Amino acid sequence: MTHYDLAIVGSGSGNSLINADWDGRKVALIDGGVFGGTCLNVGCIPTKMFVFPAELATGAQEAQSLGVDLELRDVRWRAIRDRIFSRIDAISRDGRRYRADELDNVTLYEEYVRFTGEKTLVTASGEEIHADQVVIAAGSRAVLPDIPGITLPQVHTSDTIMRLEELPARILIIGGGYIAAEFAHIFGAFGSAVTVVNRSGSLLRTLDETVSEAFTAEAVRQWDVVLNHTVASLTANDDGSVHAVLDGTEGQELDVDVVLVAAGRVPNTDRLGAADVGLDLDPEGRLVVDGHQRVLRDGSPIDGLWALGDVSNRFQLKHVANHEARIVAHNLTHPDSLRTSDHRFVPAAVFTHPQVAVVGLTEAEALAKAEAEGFEITVAVQQYGSTAFGWAMEDTTGFVKLIAHQRTGMILGAHIMGHEASMIIQPVIQAMSFGLDAQTMASGQYWIHPALTEVVENALLSLKTG
Numbered sequence: 089m090t091h092y093d094l095a096i097v098g099s100g101s102g103n104s105l106i107n108a109d110w111d112g113r114k115v116a117l118i119d120g121g122v123f124g125g126t127c128l129n130v131g132c133i134p135t136k137m138f139v140f141p142a143e144l145a146t147g148a149q150e151a152q153s154l155g156v157d158l159e160l161r162d163v164r165w166r167a168i169r170d171r172i173f174s175r176i177d178a179i180s181r182d183g184r185r186y187r188a189d190e191l192d193n194v195t196l197y198e199e200y201v202r203f204t205g206e207k208t209l210v211t212a213s214g215e216e217i218h219a220d221q222v223v224i225a226a227g228s229r230a231v232l233p234d235i236p237g238i239t240l241p242q243v244h245t246s247d248t249i250m251r252l253e254e255l256p257a258r259i260l261i262i263g264g265g266y267i268a269a270e271f272a273h274i275f276g277a278f279g280s281a282v283t284v285v286n287r288s289g290s291l292l293r294t295l296d297e298t299v300s301e302a303f304t305a306e307a308v309r310q311w312d313v314v315l316n317h318t319v320a321s322l323t324a325n326d327d328g329s330v331h332a333v334l335d336g337t338e339g340q341e342l343d344v345d346v347v348l349v350a351a352g353r354v355p356n357t358d359r360l361g362a363a364d365v366g367l368d369l370d371p372e373g374r375l376v377v378d379g380h381q382r383v384l385r386d387g388s389p390i391d392g393l394w395a396l397g398d399v400s401n402r403f404q405l406k407h408v409a410n411h412e413a414r415i416v417a418h419n420l421t422h423p424d425s426l427r428t429s430d431h432r433f434v435p436a437a438v439f440t441h442p443q444v445a446v447v448g449l450t451e452a453e454a455l456a457k458a459e460a461e462g463f464e465i466t467v468a469v470q471q472y473g474s475t476a477f478g479w480a481m482e483d484t485t486g487f488v489k490l491i492a493h494q495r496t497g498m499i500l501g502a503h504i505m506g507h508e509a510s511m512i513i514q515p516v517i518q519a520m521s522f523g524l525d526a527q528t529m530a531s532g533q534y535w536i537h538p539a540l541t542e543v544v545e546n547a548l549l550s551l552k553t554g
């Protein structure tokens with residue numbers, strides 16, 4: 089058994105924990121997958137590198153209504169793909185080399201591991217590792233629903249879909265969350281015929297109802313969207329395409345070239361054997377941690393065992409994993425002054441066309457909280473088209489929805505659908521994080537005219553607070 093001061097399982101957000109504090113101390117970094125984890129290799133980064141050219145491709149259609157005739161002549165899938173992965177693969181390769189070859193105190197294990205005790209691990213090849221402190225940053229993986237034909241080579245998850253050899257003429261996407269929506273946008277903009285099959289009655293259904301409904305209406309205009317259905321079976325046709333049979337309220341069948349499964353992600357705790365060593369898991373299989381990111385067993389924190397990211401939080405977002413990694417990095421070396429992670433105002437964005445960005449409570453959640461705690465809420469919805477920049481864009485769908493505490497004016501939630509929603513929302517996140525009320529935020533600063541942020545200013549002014 090080899091002993092370390094620190095062992096980290098997962099080279100995604102876990103990789104950032106190895107800072108100068110560990111110089112001269114023995115660290116094991118363990119990852120059985122591609123170095124750098126999900127966000128870099130198969131998640132946030134490559135998807136957004138596809139989204140940007142997809143946005144350019146949609147521009148051709150949109151410009152027409154403004155009197156500019158553009159023609160989308162071609163989408164060179166392989167050129168787009170190879171630009172993206174030549175950059176990303178190099179970052180992963182260099183990061184791996186740095187950890188494996190250039191740091192004397194770090195040992196890189198490129199194998200999957202399982203727990204044999206609270207702070208002991210065994211690799212797939214049987215090497216035993218013990219550490220004074222262990223950080224579990226093992227992430228999550230795509231769920232593969234139990235559908236006949238799910239193992240066909242034409243069926244992909246987000247791990248493999250971005251490396252296709254050809255742009256598919258027809259793609260079936262199973263699911264209606266973030267991943268389904270972003271890939272529907274990418275492939276649809278590039279010219280594939282996209283069919284989205286979702287089990288529930290709307291897309292992005294966990295978001296505020298106004299956003300989910302408006303986004304679903306937009307999606308129906310862009311893709312073939314089949315709601316309240318699942319896929320009953322997938323079979324290979326002789327010509328290499330796939331025949332999909334849907335079930336649900338009314339059966340349907342279709343032929344496609346490629347299938348993308350985007351039906352949610354599960355934490356990798358099962359493959360770590362976390363339950364076998366008694367670590368607490370929530371009903372979705374995530375590790376249970378306390379506010380300092382310490383892993384719990386029978387409800388109590390285990391000294392020196394930490395978790396962060398998708399393996400232990402419900403958000404499944406890189407900025408949350410990064411935040412938790414900063415907390416753990418501090419706590420590992422400051423046992424007497426532990427920091428606490430802050431999950432109060434976690435924003436998220438869906439990089440579709442239009443974009444969606446959210447932070448805080450949905451209207452339904454705010455109403456429930458108001459009822460439970462005895463206060464009133466106020467809600468304002470401001471259309472992008474009601475501001476000068478919205479007119480300039482001829483925007484007819486974008487909006488900002490704000491929800492605030494009626495008496496204090498404290499913002500409880502913001503839900504935006506429209507151009508650059510992921511940026512437009514940032515001042516609201518700032519106001520919520522630093523406790524700025526709506527009126528002060530609206531009136532206490534200049535808002536650049538005629539920038540699109542005026543839609544936020546006007547939404548704030550429309551809230552009936554006080």
Ligand SMILES: Cc1cc2nc3c(=O)[nH]c(=O)nc-3n(C[C@H](O)[C@H](O)[C@H](O)COP(=O)(O)OP(=O)(O)OC[C@H]3O[C@@H](n4cnc5c(N)ncnc54)[C@H](O)[C@@H]3O)c2cc1C
Binds near residue numbers: 267408
């Ligand atoms: C397609 C897609 C798009 C996304 N887009 C966004 C986005 O735009 N914005 C955003 O905020 N988030 C996005 N996310 C989510 C984001 O990627 C994740 O929240 C984030 O990467 C999680 O980081 P992590 O460090 O927890 O885990 P990961 O980065 O997944 O790292 C976990 C690592 O642990 C390794 N591992 C797992 N089990 C073991 C084991 N038993 N032994 C050894 N190694 C193991 C894995 O190989 C992996 O490398 C996206 C995700 C996907 C799939």
Ligand SMILES: NC(=O)c1ccc[n+]([C@@H]2O[C@H](COP(=O)([O-])OP(=O)(O)OC[C@H]3O[C@@H](n4cnc5c(N)ncnc54)[C@H](O)[C@@H]3O)[C@@H](O)[C@H]2O)c1
Binds near residue numbers: 262264287288
């Ligand atoms: N921009 C971003 O921040 C971003 C982008 C991509 C992914 N992510 C993260 O990745 C996580 C996983 O994304 P996701 O979209 O896979 O999961 P999700 O949980 O958001 O959505 C899964 C969807 O699949 C549907 N579904 C499940 N089983 C189905 C079936 N058998 N047939 C049809 N539909 C089915 C569900 O109804 C749901 O709508 C998200 O929670 C998100 O945090 C974030």
